[in-house]
Amino acid sequence: MKIVVCVKQVPDTWAEKKLDASKTLDRVSVDNILNEMDEFALEEALQMIAAHSGTVTVLSMGPDSATEAIRKALSMGADGAIHIVDDALKGSCAAVTSLVLAKALERIGDYDLVISGSEASDARTSVVPAMLAERLGIPQVTFVNKVEVDPAAKTLKANRITDDGYQVVEASLPAMISAVEKMNEPRYPSFKGIMAAKKKPVETLSIADLGLEADAVGLSGSWTKVNDSADRPPRSAGTIVEDEGNGGAALVDFLASKKFV
Amino acid sequence: MNETSSIVALPLVESDEERAIRDAVRTCALRYGHDRFIDAARRGESPTELWDSLAAGGYLGVNIPEAYGGGGLGLRELCMVSEELAAAGCPLLLLLVSPAIAGTILTRHGSPIQRERWLPGIGAGTSKIVFAITEADAGSNTHRIATTARRDGEDWVLNGAKTFISGVNEADAVLVVARSGASAPGAPGQLSLFLVDAGAPGLQRTVIPTALDAPELQFTLFFDNVRVPGDRLVGAEGDGLRIGFDGLNPERLIAASICTGTGRYALERACTYARERQVWSAPIGSHQGIAHPLAEAKMALELARHTMQRAAALHDAGLPAGEACNMAKFAAAEAGMKCVDQAIQTHGGNGIALEYGLTSLWWTVRLMAIAPVSREMILNYVAEHSLGLPRSY
Ligand SMILES: Cc1cc2nc3c(=O)[nH]c(=O)nc-3n(C[C@@H](O)[C@H](O)[C@H](O)COP(=O)(O)OP(=O)(O)OC[C@H]3O[C@@H](n4cnc5c(N)ncnc54)[C@H](O)[C@@H]3O)c2cc1C
Ligand SMILES: Cc1cc2nc3c(=O)[nH]c(=O)nc-3n(C[C@H](O)[C@H](O)[C@H](O)COP(=O)(O)OP(=O)(O)OC[C@H]3O[C@@H](n4cnc5c(N)ncnc54)[C@H](O)[C@@H]3O)c2cc1C
Numbered sequence: 001m002k003i004v005v006c007v008k009q010v011p012d013t014w015a016e017k018k019l020d021a022s023k024t025l026d027r028v029s030v031d032n033i034l035n036e037m038d039e040f041a042l043e044e045a046l047q048m049i050a051a052h053s054g055t056v057t058v059l060s061m062g063p064d065s066a067t068e069a070i071r072k073a074l075s076m077g078a079d080g081a082i083h084i085v086d087d088a089l090k091g092s093c094a095a096v097t098s099l100v101l102a103k104a105l106e107r108i109g110d111y112d113l114v115i116s117g118s119e120a121s122d123a124r125t126s127v128v129p130a131m132l133a134e135r136l137g138i139p140q141v142t143f144v145n146k147v148e149v150d151p152a153a154k155t156l157k158a159n160r161i162t163d164d165g166y167q168v169v170e171a172s173l174p175a176m177i178s179a180v181e182k183m184n185e186p187r188y189p190s191f192k193g194i195m196a197a198k199k200k201p202v203e204t205l206s207i208a209d210l211g212l213e214a215d216a217v218g219l220s221g222s223w224t225k226v227n228d229s230a231d232r233p234p235r236s237a238g239t240i241v242e243d244e245g246n247g248g249a250a251l252v253d254f255l256a257s258k259k260f261v
Numbered sequence: 262m263n264e265t266s267s268i269v270a271l272p273l274v275e276s277d278e279e280r281a282i283r284d285a286v287r288t289c290a291l292r293y294g295h296d297r298f299i300d301a302a303r304r305g306e307s308p309t310e311l312w313d314s315l316a317a318g319g320y321l322g323v324n325i326p327e328a329y330g331g332g333g334l335g336l337r338e339l340c341m342v343s344e345e346l347a348a349a350g351c352p353l354l355l356l357l358v359s360p361a362i363a364g365t366i367l368t369r370h371g372s373p374i375q376r377e378r379w380l381p382g383i384g385a386g387t388s389k390i391v392f393a394i395t396e397a398d399a400g401s402n403t404h405r406i407a408t409t410a411r412r413d414g415e416d417w418v419l420n421g422a423k424t425f426i427s428g429v430n431e432a433d434a435v436l437v438v439a440r441s442g443a444s445a446p447g448a449p450g451q452l453s454l455f456l457v458d459a460g461a462p463g464l465q466r467t468v469i470p471t472a473l474d475a476p477e478l479q480f481t482l483f484f485d486n487v488r489v490p491g492d493r494l495v496g497a498e499g500d501g502l503r504i505g506f507d508g509l510n511p512e513r514l515i516a517a518s519i520c521t522g523t524g525r526y527a528l529e530r531a532c533t534y535a536r537e538r539q540v541w542s543a544p545i546g547s548h549q550g551i552a553h554p555l556a557e558a559k560m561a562l563e564l565a566r567h568t569m570q571r572a573a574a575l576h577d578a579g580l581p582a583g584e585a586c587n588m589a590k591f592a593a594a595e596a597g598m599k600c601v602d603q604a605i606q607t608h609g610g611n612g613i614a615l616e617y618g619l620t621s622l623w624w625t626v627r628l629m630a631i632a633p634v635s636r637e638m639i640l641n642y643v644a645e646h647s648l649g650l651p652r653s654y
């Protein structure tokens with residue numbers, strides 16, 4: 001099987017996120033990591049090729065510094081990577097991101113499965129996987145927490161998480177799935193994996209390599225843009241429910257008032 | 262100067278691989294977690310799952326030669342592994358004896374058969390070798406070791422007792438320092454090293470209860486006519502002290518890394534707490550009485566880490582590293598104690614509450630001012646060897 005895993009480098013989950021002068025996320029002054037959700041996607045891919053043989057290629061669009069996230073994916077066991085890096089890409093919206101990733105996948109060509117995370121922890125739109133599948137014209141199964149592939153029959157069967165439970169969905173390959181958290185337990189890189197990562201092939205592509213013009217991507221090509229933003233208001237003091245024998249009822253009242261129950 | 266000065270460089274910035282090693286070990290240890298680690302220790306159980314996942318990742322034998330399945334790197338990297346474990350609240354004292362002491366001694370002095378037999382297991386973390394030198398009546402004075410090894414045909418027969426030997430319950434073998442010559446106790450140059458099976462007939466052990474919240478238990482060992490095959494002698498007969506010294510620098514380095522890691526753990530907790538806890542009009546971290554001691558502890562910690570890295574570089578280059586390793590252990594133990602002590606102080610009453618996970622590591626750093634070599638014996642060493650002052654004992 002030939003599996004492509006989309007990975008994004010994001011600011012460390014705990015880092016305070018700020019916008020820079022161009023109203024895009026400041027990725028320079030923070031620690032960046034491999035988007036945690038993408039580790040689940042990668043782990044799933046690695047388990048699949050362990051069971052069915054094949055290769056895992058990592059695909060990432062991001063600045064130079066994204067090599068760190070790519071190298072982490074390689075040290076976990078991916079065979080090679082494609083890194084799309086181009087100054088023109090800064091500020092790309094989800095639609096443009098999916099366009100660029102789709103061009104790269106078309107270039108790869110003979111993939112059987114594309115796996116992504118179901119959400120990047122910085123922008124959190126969760127729409128890139130769906131847009132990408134749409135552009136590629138392949139079946140999409142998003143928010144997957146369990147999947148089985150049958151490479152011979154060229155099909156997959158997945159559990160897709162919904163608000164009320166899950167759906168069991170079948171699709172033909174090639175297909176796109178997005179992984180939810182807790183789908184598996186991502187391995188941490190082994191010592192040998194780390195030492196081998198630098199020797200694995202990383203192909204760097206510009207937008208020209210993908211046949212895209214600069215004004216089709218980045219801030220200029222984006223369908224949406226950020227006009228203004230405000231810092232999140234400080235957390236207000238919580239409500240303290242005193243238990244005077246009626247604690248349970250008071251809690252339910254509180255939750256009901258917030259429409260949680 | 263000499264040629265080596267250009268070869269041995271101490272990188273001031275860690276490589277991508279080194280940062281990835283730290284990151285992976287940290288992830289692994291955090292997944293296991295300090296609370297679970299301490300719970301296991303208090304129940305007298307080993308953190309097997311943590312050990313096994315580190316072993317599976319190849320992290321326990323980073324300093325073992327590649328020819329024996331290890332990582333082929335050095336103490337610099339083993340210190341990183343050990344420091345990250347401690348920084349995540351899971352210090353492993355066994356690293357100090359098995360890969361550090363036994364791994365180094367066997368790599369440098371083991372026979373080809375001994376290396377084949379033991380190094381792959383140490384490198385993979387599947388076998389553990391502990392180290393027994395201390396005796397009740399000898400203490401810091403190794404020359405007074407009275408456990409004897411007597412030749413009997415092809416074999417050796419060991420008699421005597423050792424004390425404070427860590428981790429014997431988990432070990433496959435014990436590397437024992439014994440007096441093999443006939444000369445009177447006190448005469449140097451008569452010690453030899455033996456690899457004794459932990460379950461050898463005639464070898465008995467009793468636990469020494471200690472204040473440590475560590476998974477490695479301490480034992481008194483009794484050798485009652487323990488028969489050891491001749492091929493278990495490591496290095497030449499009578500060469501035990503010299504060979505043993507090769508294991509002592511790695512031991513001091515790992516002791517240091519346990520302290521620097523624990524120091525990082527403690528400072529991280531202290532600062533998180535000091536930023537949030539507020540009893541007057543501002544967080545306690547803004548009071549200089551809290552901030553300055555933490556800043557001092559941080560500086561002591563970074564100085565110790567640097568000293569340790571330098572000592573590891575010298576050791577890995579095969580250069581004399583005794584002075585550097587002793588200084589590193591001394592500095593790290595002092596810094597580690599300072600960090601944990603100040604973290605406890607910063608937490609006020611909570612510093613003593615078990616829930617805050619600070620008292621659980623106090624004895625680990627406190628221990629390192631006593632073992633593997635005491636603070637005073639390092640001061641003696643530096644006074645005598647670095648400063649040329651006369652010896653008092
Ligand atoms: C402050 C801010 C403002 C923004 N404003 C807008 C806006 O106005 N309109 C708009 O459309 N978008 C906006 N974005 C989103 C945008 O630029 C996204 O970062 C980008 O489009 C990817 O979407 P996502 O991060 O939400 O990915 P998600 O859809 O949440 O990611 C799901 C998965 O897709 C894959 N993936 C996502 N990005 C990449 C990548 N670069 N390379 C490889 N795989 C990837 C990963 O597997 C990931 O787990 C904004 C982002 C920020 C931080
Ligand atoms: C938890 C734990 C684990 C251990 N694990 C091991 C192990 O795995 N293997 C092993 O072989 N040993 C082990 N040890 C033993 C350890 O190495 C010794 O405790 C240490 O070397 C000190 O020896 P001692 O306890 O006999 O102290 P002593 O030698 O009795 O010293 C007592 C005090 O006197 C001071 N002192 C002694 N001589 C002098 C001098 N000349 N000048 C100034 N001060 C002096 C010492 O510094 C110390 O403060 C362990 C000890 C502990 C507590």
